[in-house]
Amino acid sequence: MNIDTQKQTLLARRTEITQHLVEVEDQLDDTPPADWEDRASERQGDEVLEALGNTEAAEIKQIDAALARIEAGTYGICAKCGDPISDERLTLLPAAPLCKNCMA
Numbered sequence: 001m002n003i004d005t006q007k008q009t010l011l012a013r014r015t016e017i018t019q020h021l022v023e024v025e026d027q028l029d030d031t032p033p034a035d036w037e038d039r040a041s042e043r044q045g046d047e048v049l050e051a052l053g054n055t056e057a058a059e060i061k062q063i064d065a066a067l068a069r070i071e072a073g074t075y076g077i078c079a080k081c082g083d084p085i086s087d088e089r090l091t092l093l094p095a096a097p098l099c100k101n102c103m104a
């Protein structure tokens with residue numbers, strides 16, 4: 001496991017999410033259309049966007065925690081049981097705080 005690569009991946013993903021969250025905020029701030037039906041569908045769209053925004057905000061927290069673990073030298077170690085997290089899992093989920101067993 002190359003920690004530098006993981007760090008770059010995490011930082012790139014963080015930038016990507018942050019940019020997307022700004023776009024979501026912009027869309028949420030849009031003035032609602034005057035037509036009632038459009039307004040209803042816009043509201044539904046806003047809920048979807050908000051839910052997505054929450055998911056992404058949670059992912060940023062996970063990424064920040066992972067970056068903090070890299071700094072602390074504990075990256076790749078399960079936060080619950082202390083076992084090493086497999087490279088395979090970290091490649092798939094660079095911000096994973098727990099090993100496969102603890103996540104289940």
Ligand SMILES: [Zn+2]
Pocket residue numbers: 078079080081082083098099100101102103
């Ligand atoms: Zn574990």
